Amino acid sequence: MLVDSLLVPQCVYRPGTFTGLMTLYESNYIKLHQLASEMNWPVDAIVSSSPRDNDLHAEIVRREAYTTTLRLTYRFDDAGVPAADPDIIVRIYHDARLVEAVSSRDAHRHVKLRELARSSNAELDRRWRLNMLLNKWLDYLFEVGHSLGTAGRALS
Numbered sequence: 001m002l003v004d005s006l007l008v009p010q011c012v013y014r015p016g017t018f019t020g021l022m023t024l025y026e027s028n029y030i031k032l033h034q035l036a037s038e039m040n041w042p043v044d045a046i047v048s049s050s051p052r053d054n055d056l057h058a059e060i061v062r063r064e065a066y067t068t069t070l071r072l073t074y075r076f077d078d079a080g081v082p083a084a085d086p087d088i089i090v091r092i093y094h095d096a097r098l099v100e101a102v103s104s105r106d107a108h109r110h111v112k113l114r115e116l117a118r119s120s121n122a123e124l125d126r127r128w129r130l131n132m133l134l135n136k137w138l139d140y141l142f143e144v145g146h147s148l149g150t151a152g153r154a155l156s
Contacts, residue, residue, distance in 0.1 A: 016128055024131045028099035031138035032092070036148035046148050053144040061089065068092045069102075072137075087136055098125075102132040 035048075041060065048056040054074040062069040069091050070077040089103045130139055 016124065018124065021124065021131065022098070022101050022129055024128070024135060025093075025098040025100050028090070028098040028101070028131060028135055028138065029097050030139070031135065031142065032090070032099050035138065035146060038149060041148075048141075048146040048148055053141070053146065056141060056146045056148070057084075058148050066095045068094065070132075086133065086137065088137070089129070090134060096134065099134075100132040104130055104133070 007070075019062075024105045024139050045057070048058070049133045050056075054076075057071075057073050057075055060068060061071055069089060071087065071089050073087040076083045076085065086104060088101050091100045093100070
């Protein structure tokens with residue numbers, strides 16, 4: 001298991017800076033790689049089940065030569081209406097070994113996620129907030145036993 005908190009960054013950075021954001025993208029890659037050791041799935045959707053958490057849904061939105069765009073979410077049933085939250089779109093840059101959270105829902109079901117979404121609107125701050133959310137969520141997913149590898153159920 002890789003523990004990115006033990007890695008010494010190759011540069012000195014301050015939180016909220018562009019350099020720090022790139023280091024966060026690298027950390028996201030390492031953490032996603034923990035969940036999915038092989039990130040070039042032969043299927044377009046995988047569900048990971050954990051006895052300690054909701055099912056995690058991973059759906060490939062787009063495949064390109066050097067990138068893969070992926071949606072990560074939980075799915076809920078709200079009085080018969082399906083809802084996804086958090087619903088994060090991530091882009092995996094395979095050649096650079098980076099993962100960037102590019103978008104998320106604005107109207108979250110959870111109070112803390114709504115507070116984070118309202119906290120900042122500047123582009124660099126927005127990217128920091130979204131990628132920190134992804135970073136912490138990836139830690140959580142790993143801790144509760146999710147896997148997007150062979151342990152996950154392929155849906156297509």
